[in-house]
Amino acid sequence: MIRVLLLVAVMAVTVGTEAVVDEARAGELRPTASAPASTAQAPQARIVLITASQACACMLRLCKSGEAELKTALAAYPGVPAPEVIDNAKDPDRMRKLTEQYGVYMLPAVLFLDANGKLKKLYQGDMKRDDLKRAIARYCGKG
Numbered sequence: 001m002i003r004v005l006l007l008v009a010v011m012a013v014t015v016g017t018e019a020v021v022d023e024a025r026a027g028e029l030r031p032t033a034s035a036p037a038s039t040a041q042a043p044q045a046r047i048v049l050i051t052a053s054q055a056c057a058c059m060l061r062l063c064k065s066g067e068a069e070l071k072t073a074l075a076a077y078p079g080v081p082a083p084e085v086i087d088n089a090k091d092p093d094r095m096r097k098l099t100e101q102y103g104v105y106m107l108p109a110v111l112f113l114d115a116n117g118k119l120k121k122l123y124q125g126d127m128k129r130d131d132l133k134r135a136i137a138r139y140c141g142k143g
Contacts, residue, residue: 044081044115044140045112045113045114045115045120045139045140045141046081046083046084046112046113046117047070047074047080047081047083047084047110047111047112047113047136047140048083048084048085048086048098048110048111048113049066049067049070049083049084049085049086049108049109049110049111050086050088050095050098050099050104050107050108050109050110050111051063051066051067051085051086051087051088051107051108052087052088052089052107052108053087053088053089053090054088054089055088055089055107059107062107062108062125062126063107063108065126065127066107066108066110066125066126066127067108069127069128069129069132070083070110070127070132072129073129073132073133073136074136076133076136077133077136077137077140080136080140083110086098088107098111102119102122103122104122104124105124106124106125107124107125108124108125108127109122109123109124110122110123110127110132110135112135112136112139112140114139120139121135121138121139123135
């Protein structure tokens with residue numbers, strides 16, 4: 001509980017700043033299902049959006065803005081799978097695991113993970129559409 005409150009406090013204080021981590025932290029997300037090796041497709045890079053649907057007004061505004069920027073950036077790259085969306089209000093345990101695993105300290109956060117779940121790029125806070133587009137092109141093979 002203290003970690004979550006601290007996370008919210010840090011997010012509230014640092015709203016409006018952008019924090020970027022580039023290939024600095026490694027980690028893995030466990031696949032939800034796996035097909036037999038003979039029929040499995042090659043794993044793809046994934047995008048994970050961690051957001052908040054219940055928070056203070058300024059945090060909600062920042063999260064909605066980040067979601068919109070990501071959606072607009074993704075529209076320029078047909079064929080890129082939709083991001084996995086983790087909402088802190090709906091799945092706090094999953095959010096906590098990801099924030100600890102990948103060093104997320106501000107919402108919204110967009111994680112670009114390689115096929116093995118290794119963090120390649122992390123955006124937190126104020127999202128910039130052009131930065132997101134560059135990351136999609138680089139890490140999702142759509143350039």
